[in-house]
Amino acid sequence: xxxxxxxxxxxxxxxxxxxxxxxxxxxxxxxxxxxxxxxxxxxxxxxxxxxxxxxxxxxxxxxxxxxxxxxxxxxxxxxxxxxxxxxxxxxxxxxxxxxxxxxxxxxxxxxxxxxxxxxxxxxxxxxxxxxxxxxxxxxxxxxxxxxxxxxxxxxxxxxxxxxxxxxxxxxxxxxxxxxxxxxxxxxxxxxxxxxxxxxxxxxxxxxxxxxxxxxxxxxxxxxxxxxxxxxxxxxxxxxxxxxxxxxxxxxxxxxxxxxxxxxxxxxxxxxxxxxxxxxxxxxxxxxxxxxxxxxxxxxxxxxxxxxxxxxxxxxxxxxxxxx
Numbered sequence: 001x002x003x004x005x006x007x008x009x010x011x012x013x014x015x016x017x018x019x020x021x022x023x024x025x026x027x028x029x030x031x032x033x034x035x036x037x038x039x040x041x042x043x044x045x046x047x048x049x050x051x052x053x054x055x056x057x058x059x060x061x062x063x064x065x066x067x068x069x070x071x072x073x074x075x076x077x078x079x080x081x082x083x084x085x086x087x088x089x090x091x092x093x094x095x096x097x098x099x100x101x102x103x104x105x106x107x108x109x110x111x112x113x114x115x116x117x118x119x120x121x122x123x124x125x126x127x128x129x130x131x132x133x134x135x136x137x138x139x140x141x142x143x144x145x146x147x148x149x150x151x152x153x154x155x156x157x158x159x160x161x162x163x164x165x166x167x168x169x170x171x172x173x174x175x176x177x178x179x180x181x182x183x184x185x186x187x188x189x190x191x192x193x194x195x196x197x198x199x200x201x202x203x204x205x206x207x208x209x210x211x212x213x214x215x216x217x218x219x220x221x222x223x224x225x226x227x228x229x230x231x232x233x234x235x236x237x238x239x240x241x242x243x244x245x246x247x248x249x250x251x252x253x254x255x256x257x258x259x260x261x262x263x264x265x266x267x268x269x270x271x272x273x274x275x276x277x278x279x280x281x282x283x284x285x286x287x288x289x290x291x292x293x294x295x296x297x298x299x300x301x302x303x304x305x306x307x308x309x310x311x312x313x314x315x316x317x318x319x320x321x322x323x
Contacts, residue, residue, distance in 0.1 A: 010171075014188035021083045022187055029076050032177050032184035038068060068182060075185040078112050078176035082148075086189060088169070091317040092161050093282075094200035100157040100169060102189070104148055112148040117173040118157070161197040164275065164321060168194055196321035201286050202279035226250055261306050262288050262295035266323075278320050285320075289313050299323055 014026070031039060042065050049058035083105040092098035106112070119142070146155060161167050168191075175186030228237060228248035238249045264284045269277040281297070288295040289308065297304045302319050304312075 010188060011190050011192070014171075015190040015192045016084075016086055019083065019085045021081060022079050024080065027076055027079045027185055027187055029072055029183060029185045032182065035068070035071075035182035035184075038064070038182050042068065067180070071180055071183040074179050075176055075183040078114065078178050079174065079185050079187055082106055082112070084174075084189065086191065088191065088193075088195060090195075090314050091321060092159075092167060092195065092197045093317065094161055094164055094197055096160070096200075098159045098161055098167070098195075098197070100159070100172075100191075101154055102157065102172075103152065103154040105152045106148070107151070109149060109151050112176065113145070113178045114148050114174055114176050115143055115145045116155070116157070117143045117175065118170055119173070164197055164199045164278070166194045166321075167197045196318050198317035198321045199275065199278040199282045201283040202276065203283050260293060262293050263298065264288075264295060265298040266300055267298075274323075278323055282317075282320055285313070285316050 020026075042061060045057055045061035045064070048054070049061055085103040085105075087101040087103065089099050102116075157172070159167075159169070172189040172191075173186055174189070175184050177184050226249065228250050232250050236250045238251050241247065241249050262284065264281050266277055266281065269280045271277050271280060285295065285297070287293075292308055294306045294308045296306045297316050297319060299319060301323065304316065304319065
């Protein structure tokens with residue numbers, strides 16, 4: 001019960017609502033792993049110095065205590081004042097990269113030794129730091145280190161969704177154990193919005209014409225009359241105007257280009273399985289986008305207008321993800 005309340009408190013405290021600069025109350029600081037052993041060492045040296053009345057031991061105790069206090073401050077300064085901005089892909093696709101870009105800014109270009117941790121180990125995560133390449137063998141680990149040394153720097157978290165539908169990004173923890181690994185300063189990024197994952201495209205060999213409607217055939221449409229010029233074909237002369245004594249005019253025509261439109265219908269997909277139908281439709285959508293062919297989508301719950309382009313493609317993928 002207390003654990004659920006604590007998690008709820010973290011969500012409210014650290015939920016991402018836009019660009020934010022980390023303030024004092026948004027950076028948590030506490031002992032980290034070896035720091036507890038270090039604290040035991042301080043207690044032992046203090047007790048020994050008191051028992052034996054040895055000023056040298058007490059002096060050493062105060063020295064290592066001061067180092068611990070300084071570590072708290074230096075770890076805190078690694079995150080304090082850093083500005084965070086998160087950019088997420090609008091719609092993803094099954095078994096393809098879904099990118100969460102984190103842009104970090106600082107007022108002065110100082111070196112900050114940071115780590116990023118994802119608590120959900122069921123997702124494949126990789127980091128693409130623009131300044132230095134990470135070890136490829138660490139791409140499947142939940143914790144990745146990077147050096148933040150410029151005024152603005154970004155890195156990508158890449159998720160590989162395995163299921164179609166709603167996708168929730170797990171909590172992102174950014175922390176630092178600089179300088180000695182005794183103290184950890186950390187903050188969270190909770191992305192409260194849910195994102196959508198479209199189905200994976202599945203290729204098939206049937207004729208695509210079965211799923212498309214074609215526009216009108218090529219026609220010549222009258223455009224205008226112009227004055228006759230030497231060398232013009234006699235077949236193009238408007239003899240009606242000539243018979244009326246209005247002079248010689250030549251008819252001009254323009255071609256009506258054949259407009260091919262793909263209409264992708266759920267009911268016509270050659271499968272009885274719902275997910276497979278959506279995957280086949282996703283394949284047709286990708287082909288239309290690749291060839292820049294206008295297309296529309298007809299689903300049991302929705303229908304779209306004809307279109308092509310990035311915004312139309314995002315809208316179509318969202319509908320397929322929600323189907």
